[in-house]
Amino acid sequence: MPNIKSAKKRVLVTQAKTLRNKMIKSQLKTAIKKFDLAVESGNKEEASAAYRFAVKKVDQAVAHGVIHKNAAAHRKSAFTLKFNKMA
Numbered sequence: 117m118p119n120i121k122s123a124k125k126r127v128l129v130t131q132a133k134t135l136r137n138k139m140i141k142s143q144l145k146t147a148i149k150k151f152d153l154a155v156e157s158g159n160k161e162e163a164s165a166a167y168r169f170a171v172k173k174v175d176q177a178v179a180h181g182v183i184h185k186n187a188a189a190h191r192k193s194a195f196t197l198k199f200n201k202m203a
Contacts, residue, residue: 120179140182147173151195167199 118124148172154166171192178188 118198136180137182140177140180144173144177144182148191155198158200158202160202163202167195170195 118127125168129135133179135157151163151166151170154163174183174191174195175185
């Protein structure tokens with residue numbers, strides 16, 4: 117444990133940011149799983165809604181600095197290809 121006041125504060129701030137990042141990553145993974153399931157089921161309307169939600173979550177992860185913007189572009193491109201192939 118740190119003894120210096122600023123180091124103690126950094127520990128608390130890091131814990132809070134770690135929790136936020138875990139929440140965002142978890143939401144992103146859930147959205148991706150729901151999109152994959154919707155595509156596998158073959159339901160076009162459900163897949164379309166899941167696609168929009170997954171893209172939104174990827175963009176939010178980038179905005180919070182959880183994933184890199186190029187990684188987000190790669191994922192969104194993969195989502196689009198997967199969605200278009202089911203049509």
